[in-house]
Amino acid sequence: MIAPKRNALQQLVYLLGLYRIYLKIYFRTLIEYRTDTWVALIGGLCAQASTLTFLTVIFQRIPRLAGWSYYELVFIFGLAATGRALNQAFLNVPYSLNGYIRSGMLDVFMIRPVGPLFQATGMSQEINGVGSALTGMVILIYAASHLELHWTFAKGIYVAVALISSMIIQLAVLLAIVVSAFWILEIRSIIYPVGWLYDFTRYPLQIFTPFIRGLLTYIIPFALGSFYPAAFLLRPHLYSWAGLVVPFVAILLFILTYNLWLFGLRRYSSASG
Amino acid sequence: MNLMQRLYGLAWISIRERLHFRFDFFMTLISNLMFSALFYMVWRAIYTYSDVHVMSWQVLITYVMMGQAINFSRWSPADRAPVYSASTRIRTGDIALDLVRPIDFQLRRFTEAIGFFSVEMLWVNIPSFLLFIIVLGITPPKDIFSAIGFLISLLIAFIVSFGLNSIVMMISFWTTNAQGAQIAKKAILDILSGTLIPFDFFPAALKAVVVHLPFQGMAYIPLSIYTGKLTGMAMVQALFEQLGWAIVMLMISRLIWMQASKRITIYGG
Numbered sequence: 027m028i029a030p031k032r033n034a035l036q037q038l039v040y041l042l043g044l045y046r047i048y049l050k051i052y053f054r055t056l057i058e059y060r061t062d063t064w065v066a067l068i069g070g071l072c073a074q075a076s077t078l079t080f081l082t083v084i085f086q087r088i089p090r091l092a093g094w095s096y097y098e099l100v101f102i103f104g105l106a107a108t109g110r111a112l113n114q115a116f117l118n119v120p121y122s123l124n125g126y127i128r129s130g131m132l133d134v135f136m137i138r139p140v141g142p143l144f145q146a147t148g149m150s151q152e153i154n155g156v157g158s159a160l161t162g163m164v165i166l167i168y169a170a171s172h173l174e175l176h177w178t179f180a181k182g183i184y185v186a187v188a189l190i191s192s193m194i195i196q197l198a199v200l201l202a203i204v205v206s207a208f209w210i211l212e213i214r215s216i217i218y219p220v221g222w223l224y225d226f227t228r229y230p231l232q233i234f235t236p237f238i239r240g241l242l243t244y245i246i247p248f249a250l251g252s253f254y255p256a257a258f259l260l261r262p263h264l265y266s267w268a269g270l271v272v273p274f275v276a277i278l279l280f281i282l283t284y285n286l287w288l289f290g291l292r293r294y295s296s297a298s299g
Numbered sequence: 300m301n302l303m304q305r306l307y308g309l310a311w312i313s314i315r316e317r318l319h320f321r322f323d324f325f326m327t328l329i330s331n332l333m334f335s336a337l338f339y340m341v342w343r344a345i346y347t348y349s350d351v352h353v354m355s356w357q358v359l360i361t362y363v364m365m366g367q368a369i370n371f372s373r374w375s376p377a378d379r380a381p382v383y384s385a386s387t388r389i390r391t392g393d394i395a396l397d398l399v400r401p402i403d404f405q406l407r408r409f410t411e412a413i414g415f416f417s418v419e420m421l422w423v424n425i426p427s428f429l430l431f432i433i434v435l436g437i438t439p440p441k442d443i444f445s446a447i448g449f450l451i452s453l454l455i456a457f458i459v460s461f462g463l464n465s466i467v468m469m470i471s472f473w474t475t476n477a478q479g480a481q482i483a484k485k486a487i488l489d490i491l492s493g494t495l496i497p498f499d500f501f502p503a504a505l506k507a508v509v510v511h512l513p514f515q516g517m518a519y520i521p522l523s524i525y526t527g528k529l530t531g532m533a534m535v536q537a538l539f540e541q542l543g544w545a546i547v548m549l550m551i552s553r554l555i556w557m558q559a560s561k562r563i564t565i566y567g568g
Contacts, residue, residue: 062476069479076486083500088349153478182358218374219330226337233344238336 033260038215041144048148063153070157074107076268077228086188092232097172098260099230104166105185105259106228106252109192115155117193119143120200120217122150127208143287144199151260173260181259182271188259192251196224198279199246205283205290220246227252250275305402306410313414324422327375331427338495339435353499361437362497362526368427369453370458370516372488375419381411382481383463386471396561405465407557411565412461441527444557448534452521455541459516462548463488472559493519513544 032040056063062093079101085096094102123146126132135142166185174183203217223242227249230237242249250272344361346356354361364489388394397404408529431437440446446562463486467484471477489495509515520541523529529537 058399059474059476061474062479065470065474066479067484069476069482072483072486076489079490080495083374083496083502083505084345086502087351087353087500090343090345091348095491152520154482216326218331222330222333222374229344234340238554 041140044140044144045148049151052151052250058195065162067157070111070154070159071161074111074158074161074165077107082264092230094230095218100165101169101173101260102137102230102256103228103254104162104169105188105256106192106224107249108162109189110158110196110224111155111158112189113155114152115159115198116151117147118152118155119150119195120197120204121221122146122202124217134243136291142291143284151226157290174261184255184259187273188251188255191255191272193274194276194280195247195251196221198276198283199248201283202286208290208294224248224252229253247275247279306406309402309407309410310413310417311549313411314417317418321422324375324418325418328372328423328426331367331373331375331423332430335364335427335431336434338363338367339418354497357438358526359397359497359520360435362522363495364435364437365428365525366494366518368424368431369518369521370494371456372485372492372494373423374485381408381415382468382471382477386469386477389471404560405553406555408465408565409461409466410458412464416457438453438526439457444525444534445524445530446527448524448538451537452524452541455538456517456521456525459513459541459548461512462545462552465552466548466555472562480543488514488517492517493513493522493527499524509544513548516541516544
Protein backbone atom coordinates (compact mmCIF):
# COMPACT_ATOMS: atom_id res chain seq x y z
CA MET A 27 0.00 0.00 0.00
CA ILE A 28 1.31 3.46 -0.84
CA ALA A 29 0.99 6.06 1.89
CA PRO A 30 -1.48 8.81 0.99
CA LYS A 31 0.02 12.26 0.37
CA ARG A 32 -0.26 14.51 3.41
CA ASN A 33 1.00 18.00 4.07
CA ALA A 34 3.15 18.69 7.15
CA LEU A 35 0.19 19.48 9.39
CA GLN A 36 -1.84 16.48 8.30
CA GLN A 37 1.24 14.29 8.83
CA LEU A 38 1.68 15.68 12.35
CA VAL A 39 -1.96 15.00 13.21
CA TYR A 40 -1.65 11.53 11.72
CA LEU A 41 1.49 10.75 13.73
CA LEU A 42 -0.03 12.07 16.96
CA GLY A 43 -3.04 9.85 16.37
CA LEU A 44 -0.76 6.88 15.82
CA TYR A 45 1.23 7.67 18.94
CA ARG A 46 -2.00 7.74 20.92
CA ILE A 47 -2.71 4.21 19.69
CA TYR A 48 0.78 3.08 20.73
CA LEU A 49 0.18 4.55 24.18
CA LYS A 50 -3.18 2.81 24.37
CA ILE A 51 -1.59 -0.54 23.55
CA TYR A 52 1.08 0.09 26.16
CA PHE A 53 -1.51 1.10 28.72
CA ARG A 54 -3.35 -2.16 28.14
CA THR A 55 -0.21 -4.20 28.79
CA LEU A 56 0.17 -2.24 32.03
CA ILE A 57 -3.30 -3.21 33.18
CA GLU A 58 -2.84 -6.78 32.04
CA TYR A 59 0.42 -7.26 33.94
CA ARG A 60 -0.58 -5.45 37.10
CA THR A 61 2.13 -6.77 39.42
CA ASP A 62 4.76 -5.74 36.86
CA THR A 63 3.36 -2.24 36.83
CA TRP A 64 3.47 -1.96 40.60
CA VAL A 65 7.00 -3.32 40.75
CA ALA A 66 8.08 -0.78 38.14
CA LEU A 67 6.45 2.17 39.89
CA ILE A 68 7.95 1.17 43.23
CA GLY A 69 11.35 0.64 41.59
CA GLY A 70 11.30 4.17 40.18
CA LEU A 71 10.20 5.57 43.52
CA CYS A 72 13.00 3.76 45.38
CA ALA A 73 15.60 5.04 42.93
CA GLN A 74 14.64 8.68 43.49
CA ALA A 75 14.19 8.22 47.22
CA SER A 76 17.66 6.74 47.47
CA THR A 77 19.36 9.74 45.87
CA LEU A 78 17.22 12.15 47.86
CA THR A 79 18.28 10.37 51.05
CA PHE A 80 21.88 10.79 49.95
CA LEU A 81 21.36 14.54 49.53
CA THR A 82 19.44 14.93 52.78
CA VAL A 83 21.91 12.99 54.93
CA ILE A 84 24.84 14.92 53.51
CA PHE A 85 23.30 18.36 53.64
CA GLN A 86 22.27 18.09 57.24
CA ARG A 87 25.97 18.57 57.89
CA ILE A 88 26.79 21.39 55.51
CA PRO A 89 24.84 24.60 55.07
CA ARG A 90 25.79 25.22 51.44
CA LEU A 91 27.55 23.39 48.64
CA ALA A 92 29.48 25.58 46.20
CA GLY A 93 27.15 28.46 47.04
CA TRP A 94 23.92 26.48 46.65
CA SER A 95 21.58 25.94 49.58
CA TYR A 96 19.91 22.62 50.38
CA TYR A 97 16.60 23.45 48.71
CA GLU A 98 18.36 24.85 45.67
CA LEU A 99 20.30 21.58 45.38
CA VAL A 100 17.09 19.60 45.72
CA PHE A 101 15.54 21.81 43.03
CA ILE A 102 18.45 21.12 40.64
CA PHE A 103 18.24 17.45 41.48
CA GLY A 104 14.47 17.37 40.99
CA LEU A 105 14.59 19.05 37.58
CA ALA A 106 17.45 16.85 36.36
CA ALA A 107 15.86 13.66 37.68
CA THR A 108 12.46 14.49 36.18
CA GLY A 109 14.03 15.17 32.76
CA ARG A 110 15.84 11.87 32.93
CA ALA A 111 12.73 9.97 33.99
CA LEU A 112 10.55 11.52 31.27
CA ASN A 113 13.18 10.60 28.71
CA GLN A 114 13.18 7.05 30.03
CA ALA A 115 9.41 6.87 30.04
CA PHE A 116 8.69 8.20 26.54
CA LEU A 117 11.92 8.42 24.52
CA ASN A 118 13.62 5.26 25.69
CA VAL A 119 14.06 4.32 22.04
CA PRO A 120 17.91 4.38 21.80
CA TYR A 121 18.09 1.55 24.32
CA SER A 122 15.61 -0.64 22.48
CA LEU A 123 16.86 0.17 18.95
CA ASN A 124 19.85 -2.09 19.35
CA GLY A 125 17.53 -4.98 20.06
CA TYR A 126 15.40 -4.10 17.02
CA ILE A 127 18.51 -4.04 14.82
CA ARG A 128 19.72 -7.40 16.12
CA SER A 129 16.39 -9.13 15.82
CA GLY A 130 15.75 -7.73 12.35
CA MET A 131 12.72 -5.78 13.59
CA LEU A 132 14.20 -2.62 12.06
CA ASP A 133 13.77 -4.21 8.62
CA VAL A 134 10.10 -4.67 9.39
CA PHE A 135 9.81 -1.01 10.43
CA MET A 136 11.46 0.10 7.21
CA ILE A 137 8.86 -1.42 4.91
CA ARG A 138 5.99 0.25 6.78
CA PRO A 139 4.73 3.64 5.60
CA VAL A 140 5.81 5.59 8.71
CA GLY A 141 9.35 6.52 9.75
CA PRO A 142 11.20 3.68 11.50
CA LEU A 143 12.34 5.98 14.30
CA PHE A 144 8.75 6.94 15.02
CA GLN A 145 7.62 3.31 15.13
CA ALA A 146 10.51 2.35 17.38
CA THR A 147 9.68 5.27 19.70
CA GLY A 148 6.05 4.22 19.80
CA MET A 149 7.02 0.75 20.94
CA SER A 150 9.57 1.76 23.60
CA GLN A 151 7.64 3.19 26.51
CA GLU A 152 9.11 2.30 29.86
CA ILE A 153 6.89 2.35 32.92
CA ASN A 154 9.87 2.42 35.31
CA GLY A 155 10.35 5.99 34.08
CA VAL A 156 6.80 7.01 34.99
CA GLY A 157 7.38 6.12 38.65
CA SER A 158 10.60 8.11 38.67
CA ALA A 159 9.02 11.03 36.83
CA LEU A 160 6.19 11.31 39.34
CA THR A 161 8.64 11.17 42.25
CA GLY A 162 10.90 13.66 40.48
CA MET A 163 8.04 16.13 40.07
CA VAL A 164 7.06 15.80 43.73
CA ILE A 165 10.68 16.53 44.68
CA LEU A 166 10.76 19.51 42.31
CA ILE A 167 7.55 20.97 43.75
CA TYR A 168 8.71 20.30 47.30
CA ALA A 169 11.94 22.20 46.68
CA ALA A 170 10.19 25.03 44.83
CA SER A 171 7.74 25.51 47.69
CA HIS A 172 10.67 26.18 50.05
CA LEU A 173 12.33 28.68 47.72
CA GLU A 174 11.15 32.18 47.00
CA LEU A 175 11.12 31.86 43.25
CA HIS A 176 8.33 34.35 42.50
CA TRP A 177 6.56 32.03 40.08
CA THR A 178 5.14 33.59 36.98
CA PHE A 179 3.35 32.00 34.06
CA ALA A 180 6.48 32.40 31.93
CA LYS A 181 8.57 30.52 34.47
CA GLY A 182 6.07 27.69 34.52
CA ILE A 183 6.28 27.46 30.74
CA TYR A 184 10.06 27.52 30.97
CA VAL A 185 10.05 24.47 33.29
CA ALA A 186 8.08 22.58 30.64
CA VAL A 187 10.43 23.80 27.88
CA ALA A 188 13.46 22.79 29.96
CA LEU A 189 12.07 19.31 30.62
CA ILE A 190 11.27 18.75 26.94
CA SER A 191 14.72 20.08 25.96
CA SER A 192 16.29 17.73 28.47
CA MET A 193 14.43 14.76 26.96
CA ILE A 194 15.48 15.73 23.45
CA ILE A 195 19.14 16.39 24.30
CA GLN A 196 19.39 12.96 25.91
CA LEU A 197 17.63 11.36 22.96
CA ALA A 198 19.96 13.08 20.48
CA VAL A 199 23.15 12.06 22.26
CA LEU A 200 22.09 8.44 22.74
CA LEU A 201 20.68 8.16 19.23
CA ALA A 202 24.00 9.36 17.79
CA ILE A 203 25.64 6.45 19.58
CA VAL A 204 23.05 3.98 18.34
CA VAL A 205 23.57 5.08 14.74
CA SER A 206 27.10 3.79 15.05
CA ALA A 207 25.46 0.43 15.74
CA PHE A 208 24.81 0.31 12.01
CA TRP A 209 28.54 -0.25 11.65
CA ILE A 210 29.51 -1.71 15.02
CA LEU A 211 26.92 -4.17 16.28
CA GLU A 212 28.15 -4.28 19.89
CA ILE A 213 26.82 -1.00 21.25
CA ARG A 214 24.92 -1.98 24.36
CA SER A 215 27.90 -1.61 26.67
CA ILE A 216 28.71 1.91 25.45
CA ILE A 217 25.25 3.41 25.52
CA TYR A 218 24.70 2.63 29.21
CA PRO A 219 27.80 4.39 30.58
CA VAL A 220 27.15 7.42 28.34
CA GLY A 221 23.57 7.54 29.59
CA TRP A 222 24.82 7.37 33.17
CA LEU A 223 27.01 10.42 32.57
CA TYR A 224 23.76 12.32 32.91
CA ASP A 225 23.79 11.55 36.65
CA PHE A 226 26.70 13.97 37.04
CA THR A 227 24.41 16.83 36.07
CA ARG A 228 22.14 16.31 39.07
CA TYR A 229 24.73 18.15 41.15
CA PRO A 230 25.96 21.74 40.74
CA LEU A 231 28.56 21.65 37.98
CA GLN A 232 30.91 23.83 40.05
CA ILE A 233 31.93 20.88 42.21
CA PHE A 234 33.45 19.01 39.26
CA THR A 235 36.83 19.37 37.63
CA PRO A 236 37.00 21.65 34.54
CA PHE A 237 37.32 18.56 32.34
CA ILE A 238 33.99 17.08 33.49
CA ARG A 239 32.33 20.49 33.31
CA GLY A 240 33.53 21.01 29.72
CA LEU A 241 32.55 17.48 28.75
CA LEU A 242 29.00 17.89 30.04
CA THR A 243 28.55 21.38 28.60
CA TYR A 244 30.15 21.21 25.17
CA ILE A 245 30.79 17.61 24.12
CA ILE A 246 27.95 15.60 25.67
CA PRO A 247 25.77 18.57 26.65
CA PHE A 248 23.59 16.81 29.23
CA ALA A 249 24.06 19.72 31.63
CA LEU A 250 22.12 21.95 29.22
CA GLY A 251 19.08 19.81 29.94
CA SER A 252 19.38 19.73 33.70
CA PHE A 253 21.79 21.88 35.69
CA TYR A 254 21.74 25.04 33.53
CA PRO A 255 17.98 25.44 33.19
CA ALA A 256 17.61 24.85 36.94
CA ALA A 257 20.35 27.39 37.61
CA PHE A 258 18.61 29.82 35.27
CA LEU A 259 15.38 29.52 37.26
CA LEU A 260 17.25 29.95 40.57
CA ARG A 261 19.67 32.71 39.53
CA PRO A 262 18.19 34.34 36.40
CA HIS A 263 20.71 37.19 36.34
CA LEU A 264 23.76 34.87 36.48
CA TYR A 265 22.57 32.30 33.95
CA SER A 266 20.46 34.49 31.69
CA TRP A 267 22.07 32.98 28.57
CA ALA A 268 20.63 29.56 29.43
CA GLY A 269 17.08 30.80 28.84
CA LEU A 270 17.19 30.65 25.05
CA VAL A 271 20.31 28.53 24.54
CA VAL A 272 18.72 25.45 26.13
CA PRO A 273 15.77 24.98 23.74
CA PHE A 274 17.89 26.17 20.81
CA VAL A 275 20.60 23.55 21.44
CA ALA A 276 17.94 20.88 21.88
CA ILE A 277 16.40 21.67 18.50
CA LEU A 278 19.78 21.93 16.78
CA LEU A 279 21.02 18.66 18.27
CA PHE A 280 17.84 16.90 17.26
CA ILE A 281 18.07 18.10 13.66
CA LEU A 282 21.73 17.02 13.48
CA THR A 283 21.15 13.58 14.96
CA TYR A 284 18.03 12.99 12.95
CA ASN A 285 20.00 13.61 9.77
CA LEU A 286 22.76 11.36 11.04
CA TRP A 287 20.09 8.73 11.65
CA LEU A 288 18.71 9.09 8.10
CA PHE A 289 22.26 8.86 6.75
CA GLY A 290 22.90 5.75 8.82
CA LEU A 291 19.61 4.24 7.69
CA ARG A 292 20.62 4.64 4.03
CA ARG A 293 23.90 2.84 4.74
CA TYR A 294 22.17 0.21 6.85
CA SER A 295 22.50 -3.37 5.77
CA SER A 296 20.34 -5.78 7.67
CA ALA A 297 21.87 -7.55 10.66
CA SER A 298 20.75 -10.93 9.45
CA GLY A 299 21.59 -10.22 5.81
CA MET B 300 31.76 -37.71 40.38
CA ASN B 301 31.21 -36.25 43.79
CA LEU B 302 29.29 -33.08 44.45
CA MET B 303 32.29 -30.80 44.93
CA GLN B 304 33.76 -31.82 41.61
CA ARG B 305 30.46 -31.20 39.88
CA LEU B 306 30.12 -27.76 41.48
CA TYR B 307 33.68 -26.93 40.55
CA GLY B 308 32.99 -27.95 36.96
CA LEU B 309 29.83 -25.87 36.78
CA ALA B 310 31.52 -22.81 38.29
CA TRP B 311 34.36 -23.14 35.82
CA ILE B 312 31.85 -23.28 32.94
CA SER B 313 30.25 -20.01 34.10
CA ILE B 314 33.66 -18.38 34.41
CA ARG B 315 34.55 -19.34 30.85
CA GLU B 316 31.09 -18.30 29.66
CA ARG B 317 31.54 -14.86 31.23
CA LEU B 318 35.06 -14.42 29.89
CA HIS B 319 33.49 -14.33 26.45
CA PHE B 320 31.76 -11.12 27.40
CA ARG B 321 35.01 -9.32 27.98
CA PHE B 322 33.71 -6.15 26.42
CA ASP B 323 30.81 -6.06 28.88
CA PHE B 324 33.20 -6.31 31.80
CA PHE B 325 35.58 -3.79 30.29
CA MET B 326 32.74 -1.29 30.01
CA THR B 327 31.65 -2.14 33.55
CA LEU B 328 35.15 -1.19 34.66
CA ILE B 329 35.01 2.06 32.69
CA SER B 330 31.62 3.01 34.09
CA ASN B 331 32.71 2.00 37.58
CA LEU B 332 35.71 4.30 37.33
CA MET B 333 33.45 7.02 35.97
CA PHE B 334 31.04 6.75 38.90
CA SER B 335 33.92 6.58 41.34
CA ALA B 336 35.24 9.83 39.89
CA LEU B 337 31.77 11.35 40.30
CA PHE B 338 31.53 10.33 43.93
CA TYR B 339 35.12 11.40 44.57
CA MET B 340 34.32 14.91 43.38
CA VAL B 341 31.00 15.03 45.24
CA TRP B 342 32.67 13.95 48.50
CA ARG B 343 35.56 16.35 48.01
CA ALA B 344 33.08 19.21 47.67
CA ILE B 345 31.14 17.99 50.72
CA TYR B 346 34.33 17.74 52.75
CA THR B 347 35.51 21.18 51.66
CA TYR B 348 32.22 22.82 52.60
CA SER B 349 31.58 21.13 55.94
CA ASP B 350 32.53 22.78 59.23
CA VAL B 351 32.48 19.67 61.40
CA HIS B 352 34.14 16.54 60.09
CA VAL B 353 32.67 13.14 60.93
CA MET B 354 35.89 11.42 59.93
CA SER B 355 39.22 12.42 58.43
CA TRP B 356 39.47 12.92 54.66
CA GLN B 357 41.79 9.95 54.25
CA VAL B 358 39.49 7.52 56.09
CA LEU B 359 36.41 8.93 54.35
CA ILE B 360 37.77 8.68 50.83
CA THR B 361 39.25 5.23 51.48
CA TYR B 362 35.85 4.04 52.70
CA VAL B 363 33.90 5.58 49.82
CA MET B 364 36.28 4.49 47.07
CA MET B 365 36.62 0.95 48.43
CA GLY B 366 32.83 0.97 48.49
CA GLN B 367 32.91 1.59 44.76
CA ALA B 368 35.62 -1.04 44.21
CA ILE B 369 33.65 -3.84 45.90
CA ASN B 370 30.21 -2.43 45.12
CA PHE B 371 27.60 -5.21 45.34
CA SER B 372 24.84 -2.98 44.02
CA ARG B 373 26.74 -2.07 40.88
CA TRP B 374 24.80 -2.09 37.63
CA SER B 375 26.97 -4.80 36.17
CA PRO B 376 26.31 -7.77 33.90
CA ALA B 377 27.39 -10.03 36.76
CA ASP B 378 24.55 -8.67 38.81
CA ARG B 379 21.93 -8.33 36.10
CA ALA B 380 22.46 -11.39 33.96
CA PRO B 381 21.35 -14.17 36.37
CA VAL B 382 18.17 -12.35 37.39
CA TYR B 383 17.24 -11.47 33.81
CA SER B 384 18.02 -14.90 32.46
CA ALA B 385 15.86 -16.49 35.16
CA SER B 386 12.94 -14.20 34.36
CA THR B 387 13.35 -14.86 30.62
CA ARG B 388 13.41 -18.59 31.24
CA ILE B 389 10.25 -18.33 33.28
CA ARG B 390 8.52 -16.37 30.53
CA THR B 391 9.56 -18.74 27.77
CA GLY B 392 8.95 -21.84 29.86
CA ASP B 393 12.59 -22.97 29.57
CA ILE B 394 12.61 -23.00 33.35
CA ALA B 395 11.09 -26.49 33.08
CA LEU B 396 14.41 -27.72 31.67
CA ASP B 397 16.23 -26.32 34.71
CA LEU B 398 13.86 -28.15 37.00
CA VAL B 399 14.40 -31.58 35.48
CA ARG B 400 18.19 -31.27 35.60
CA PRO B 401 19.88 -33.56 38.11
CA ILE B 402 21.30 -30.64 40.07
CA ASP B 403 19.38 -28.39 42.41
CA PHE B 404 18.16 -25.17 40.77
CA GLN B 405 19.55 -22.86 43.44
CA LEU B 406 22.85 -24.73 43.70
CA ARG B 407 23.26 -24.27 39.95
CA ARG B 408 22.54 -20.54 40.32
CA PHE B 409 25.09 -20.43 43.13
CA THR B 410 27.86 -21.87 40.98
CA GLU B 411 26.85 -19.43 38.25
CA ALA B 412 27.13 -16.56 40.73
CA ILE B 413 30.59 -17.75 41.78
CA GLY B 414 31.61 -17.60 38.12
CA PHE B 415 30.25 -14.09 37.70
CA PHE B 416 31.79 -12.88 40.94
CA SER B 417 35.25 -14.28 40.11
CA VAL B 418 35.29 -12.66 36.68
CA GLU B 419 33.98 -9.37 38.04
CA MET B 420 36.69 -9.46 40.71
CA LEU B 421 39.34 -10.00 38.08
CA TRP B 422 38.06 -7.47 35.55
CA VAL B 423 36.48 -4.76 37.66
CA ASN B 424 37.11 -4.93 41.41
CA ILE B 425 40.85 -5.58 41.49
CA PRO B 426 41.75 -3.12 38.67
CA SER B 427 39.59 -0.43 40.33
CA PHE B 428 41.20 -1.15 43.70
CA LEU B 429 44.73 -0.87 42.29
CA LEU B 430 43.90 2.33 40.41
CA PHE B 431 42.40 3.90 43.52
CA ILE B 432 45.54 3.09 45.51
CA ILE B 433 47.88 4.44 42.82
CA VAL B 434 45.90 7.41 41.47
CA LEU B 435 43.78 8.56 44.41
CA GLY B 436 46.21 7.43 47.09
CA ILE B 437 43.66 5.62 49.25
CA THR B 438 45.09 3.81 52.27
CA PRO B 439 45.83 0.07 52.12
CA PRO B 440 44.65 -2.05 55.11
CA LYS B 441 46.70 -1.08 58.15
CA ASP B 442 47.82 -4.60 59.12
CA ILE B 443 47.61 -8.21 58.05
CA PHE B 444 44.64 -8.89 60.37
CA SER B 445 42.56 -6.16 58.77
CA ALA B 446 43.51 -7.46 55.33
CA ILE B 447 42.54 -11.05 56.15
CA GLY B 448 39.40 -9.91 57.98
CA PHE B 449 38.44 -7.84 54.95
CA LEU B 450 38.90 -10.78 52.55
CA ILE B 451 36.82 -13.09 54.76
CA SER B 452 34.18 -10.39 55.09
CA LEU B 453 34.16 -9.92 51.31
CA LEU B 454 33.47 -13.63 50.78
CA ILE B 455 30.63 -13.56 53.31
CA ALA B 456 29.35 -10.39 51.61
CA PHE B 457 29.22 -12.36 48.38
CA ILE B 458 27.00 -14.96 50.05
CA VAL B 459 24.70 -12.29 51.50
CA SER B 460 24.54 -10.72 48.05
CA PHE B 461 23.76 -14.09 46.49
CA GLY B 462 20.96 -14.58 49.00
CA LEU B 463 19.48 -11.20 48.17
CA ASN B 464 19.86 -11.65 44.40
CA SER B 465 18.28 -15.04 44.76
CA ILE B 466 15.28 -13.47 46.50
CA VAL B 467 14.99 -10.83 43.76
CA MET B 468 15.23 -13.61 41.18
CA MET B 469 12.42 -15.48 42.92
CA ILE B 470 10.28 -12.35 42.69
CA SER B 471 10.36 -12.88 38.93
CA PHE B 472 8.23 -15.98 39.47
CA TRP B 473 5.44 -13.56 40.38
CA THR B 474 6.29 -10.69 38.04
CA THR B 475 8.00 -10.56 34.67
CA ASN B 476 9.38 -7.11 35.40
CA ALA B 477 12.81 -8.15 36.65
CA GLN B 478 14.17 -4.72 35.75
CA GLY B 479 11.85 -2.89 38.14
CA ALA B 480 12.79 -5.23 40.99
CA GLN B 481 16.44 -4.79 40.10
CA ILE B 482 16.19 -0.98 40.15
CA ALA B 483 14.50 -1.08 43.55
CA LYS B 484 17.15 -3.45 44.90
CA LYS B 485 20.00 -1.25 43.70
CA ALA B 486 18.43 1.89 45.14
CA ILE B 487 17.80 0.29 48.52
CA LEU B 488 21.28 -1.20 48.69
CA ASP B 489 23.03 2.06 47.76
CA ILE B 490 21.79 3.60 50.99
CA LEU B 491 21.03 0.78 53.43
CA SER B 492 24.23 -1.21 52.83
CA GLY B 493 26.39 1.85 53.48
CA THR B 494 27.93 1.76 49.99
CA LEU B 495 27.40 5.44 49.18
CA ILE B 496 27.52 6.97 52.67
CA PRO B 497 29.25 5.56 55.77
CA PHE B 498 26.64 4.92 58.47
CA ASP B 499 28.46 7.43 60.70
CA PHE B 500 26.90 10.21 58.63
CA PHE B 501 23.36 8.96 59.22
CA PRO B 502 21.06 10.57 61.77
CA ALA B 503 20.94 8.48 64.97
CA ALA B 504 17.46 7.08 64.25
CA LEU B 505 18.37 5.83 60.79
CA LYS B 506 21.66 4.42 62.02
CA ALA B 507 19.87 2.46 64.73
CA VAL B 508 17.75 0.82 62.03
CA VAL B 509 20.43 0.01 59.46
CA VAL B 510 22.71 -1.79 61.91
CA HIS B 511 19.93 -4.31 62.43
CA LEU B 512 19.44 -5.06 58.74
CA PRO B 513 21.20 -7.67 56.60
CA PHE B 514 22.33 -5.11 54.00
CA GLN B 515 25.20 -3.84 56.16
CA GLY B 516 26.92 -7.15 55.43
CA MET B 517 27.37 -6.11 51.81
CA ALA B 518 29.33 -2.92 52.37
CA TYR B 519 29.45 -1.40 55.84
CA ILE B 520 31.03 -4.39 57.64
CA PRO B 521 33.73 -5.22 55.03
CA LEU B 522 34.54 -1.53 54.56
CA SER B 523 34.72 -0.83 58.29
CA ILE B 524 37.13 -3.74 58.66
CA TYR B 525 39.19 -2.43 55.75
CA THR B 526 39.42 1.10 57.14
CA GLY B 527 40.36 -0.21 60.59
CA LYS B 528 37.20 0.90 62.35
CA LEU B 529 36.47 -2.66 63.38
CA THR B 530 39.47 -4.50 64.84
CA GLY B 531 40.16 -7.34 67.28
CA MET B 532 37.11 -8.81 68.99
CA ALA B 533 34.80 -6.23 67.44
CA MET B 534 35.90 -7.45 64.00
CA VAL B 535 35.35 -11.11 64.87
CA GLN B 536 31.94 -10.27 66.28
CA ALA B 537 31.01 -8.33 63.14
CA LEU B 538 32.12 -11.24 60.97
CA PHE B 539 29.88 -13.62 62.92
CA GLU B 540 26.99 -11.21 62.65
CA GLN B 541 27.57 -11.00 58.90
CA LEU B 542 27.74 -14.78 58.65
CA GLY B 543 24.49 -15.02 60.58
CA TRP B 544 22.81 -12.73 58.07
CA ALA B 545 24.27 -14.76 55.19
CA ILE B 546 22.64 -17.90 56.59
CA VAL B 547 19.35 -16.12 57.23
CA MET B 548 19.28 -14.73 53.66
CA LEU B 549 20.01 -18.17 52.19
CA MET B 550 17.24 -19.68 54.28
CA ILE B 551 14.73 -17.02 53.22
CA SER B 552 15.60 -17.47 49.56
CA ARG B 553 15.28 -21.24 50.03
CA LEU B 554 11.83 -20.85 51.55
CA ILE B 555 10.70 -18.56 48.74
CA TRP B 556 12.15 -20.98 46.22
CA MET B 557 10.14 -23.84 47.72
CA GLN B 558 6.99 -21.73 47.34
CA ALA B 559 7.94 -20.61 43.83
CA SER B 560 8.69 -24.10 42.54
CA LYS B 561 5.33 -25.28 43.86
CA ARG B 562 3.73 -22.43 41.97
CA ILE B 563 5.31 -23.57 38.71
CA THR B 564 3.99 -27.08 39.23
CA ILE B 565 0.53 -25.61 39.61
CA TYR B 566 0.86 -23.66 36.39
CA GLY B 567 2.30 -26.59 34.48
CA GLY B 568 -0.16 -28.98 36.08
